Amino acid sequence: MSLLFSPLTLRELTLRNRAVVAPMCQYSARHGVANDWHLVHLGRFALGGFGLVILEATGVTPEGRISYGDLGLWTDEQVGALKRIVDFLHQEGAAAGIQLAHAGRKASTPVPWRRDFNETEAEKAELAFESWTPIAPSPILQPTSAPGYTTPREMTLADIAATVEAFAAAARRADAAGFDTVEIHGAHGYLINQFLSPIANHRTDAYGGSRDNRMRFALEVARAVRAAWPAGKPLFMRISATDAAEGGWDLDDSIVLVGELTALGVDVIHVSSGGVGAYGMTPAPLYQVPLAEAIRRTGATTIAVGLIDDPRDAENILERGEADMVAFARGALEDPNWAIHAHHVLDGAQYELWPKQARDRIRGKDKLLGLRQG
Numbered sequence: 001m002s003l004l005f006s007p008l009t010l011r012e013l014t015l016r017n018r019a020v021v022a023p024m025c026q027y028s029a030r031h032g033v034a035n036d037w038h039l040v041h042l043g044r045f046a047l048g049g050f051g052l053v054i055l056e057a058t059g060v061t062p063e064g065r066i067s068y069g070d071l072g073l074w075t076d077e078q079v080g081a082l083k084r085i086v087d088f089l090h091q092e093g094a095a096a097g098i099q100l101a102h103a104g105r106k107a108s109t110p111v112p113w114r115r116d117f118n119e120t121e122a123e124k125a126e127l128a129f130e131s132w133t134p135i136a137p138s139p140i141l142q143p144t145s146a147p148g149y150t151t152p153r154e155m156t157l158a159d160i161a162a163t164v165e166a167f168a169a170a171a172r173r174a175d176a177a178g179f180d181t182v183e184i185h186g187a188h189g190y191l192i193n194q195f196l197s198p199i200a201n202h203r204t205d206a207y208g209g210s211r212d213n214r215m216r217f218a219l220e221v222a223r224a225v226r227a228a229w230p231a232g233k234p235l236f237m238r239i240s241a242t243d244a245a246e247g248g249w250d251l252d253d254s255i256v257l258v259g260e261l262t263a264l265g266v267d268v269i270h271v272s273s274g275g276v277g278a279y280g281m282t283p284a285p286l287y288q289v290p291l292a293e294a295i296r297r298t299g300a301t302t303i304a305v306g307l308i309d310d311p312r313d314a315e316n317i318l319e320r321g322e323a324d325m326v327a328f329a330r331g332a333l334e335d336p337n338w339a340i341h342a343h344h345v346l347d348g349a350q351y352e353l354w355p356k357q358a359r360d361r362i363r364g365k366d367k368l369l370g371l372r373q374g
């Protein structure tokens with residue numbers, strides 16, 4: 001059996017395999033509440049054989065959403081619709097994760113396919129449109145050519161404490177919804193990444209300046225979420241291992257951060273990169289894998305992600321010890337049955353990941369045509 005399709009145990013959670021669906025924003029919620037779109041979009045990845053499906057960046061506060069269409073977990077009213085999705089993922093054999101997020105200065109942006117706040121009054125009512133002034137470590141506009149960013153208000157110490165508590169409260173609600181894991185979003189230039197990066201954090205108090213000070217918010221969030229999250233359930237954190245920008249957060253910093261996160265009880269580091277602005281890496285197949293490998297050398301359990309499409313590449317990453325799991329975003333959209341198909345590529349005539357409603361028919365067709373038998 002391939003490593004990719006071998007189970008993995010993290011605390012009391014056993015994943016059926018190591019193929020993970022990475023979080024993907026859908027901008028399709030009203031007031032942060034999940035609906036049929038989310039059920040079908042996510043449910044097909046469970047039907048498609050993935051071991052763990054991580055739900056999109058989910059706002060821990062209303063002002064922490066990237067757009068008004070993001071999922072949220074800032075009130076108990078948002079739990080029920082997520083529980084329905086979790087129950088379906090479980091029924092179909094996948095574990096369920098949710099990414100808890102605060103966008104900081106990258107909040108209150110237009111829904112990407114609209115590109116601007118051009119909703120009519122009728123659409124605003126229908127979509128539950130909202131826009132607001134974001135908060136961030138420093139009042140510095142996100143540098144980008146894309147439209148829609150707003151100069152944020154600098155967070156007070158009270159804002160910081162309330163946001164830490166909001167992450168913890170959202171984790172408690174995620175547990176109530178039945179999630180198996182939460183992933184703290186510390187990557188892609190969002191709030192936690194903004195505190196870490198000297199590019200976005202110009203504070204002169206205990207949360208800015210030295211690396212230790214810039215790490216303070218990330219560590220406070222991790223400590224609070226770990227305390228709120230059941231001891232038997234694993235905690236993930238996604239980081240941008242490097243800003244890949246002059247004067248930014250870099251891999252050496254991440255190695256120090258991950259040491260502290262591990263000591264606090266963060267079990268898995270999901271290794272991405274970039275997001276604070278200028279980005280010096282050129283995306284290409286497997287380009288972020290060396291970052292996951294470097295983080296894994298600290299002893300951490302890691303997920304590699306980013307332009308990993310070929311099942312043999314994913315298997316090699318695990319065999320070479322570069323990561324413990326592999327995550328897929330666009331590849332999962334391209335082929336929601338990616339995991340089922342990859343299992344056939346790596347392990348031949350294996351049908352257990354097919355839903356029972358399809359399994360025997362597919363096996364019969366393969367036999368008839370002499371496919372996937374070897």
Ligand SMILES: Cc1cc2nc3c(=O)[nH]c(=O)nc-3n(C[C@H](O)[C@H](O)[C@H](O)COP(=O)(O)O)c2cc1C
Pocket residue numbers: 022023024025026056057099185187188238272305306307308327328329330331
């Ligand atoms: C539609 C879409 C939405 C995304 N939303 C999120 C998100 O909510 N949180 C996050 O950390 N990354 C998000 N990403 C980034 C992916 O999780 C992933 O890291 C990235 O796409 C690289 O992996 P891939 O090459 O397999 O697509 C998103 C990507 C896509 C394509």
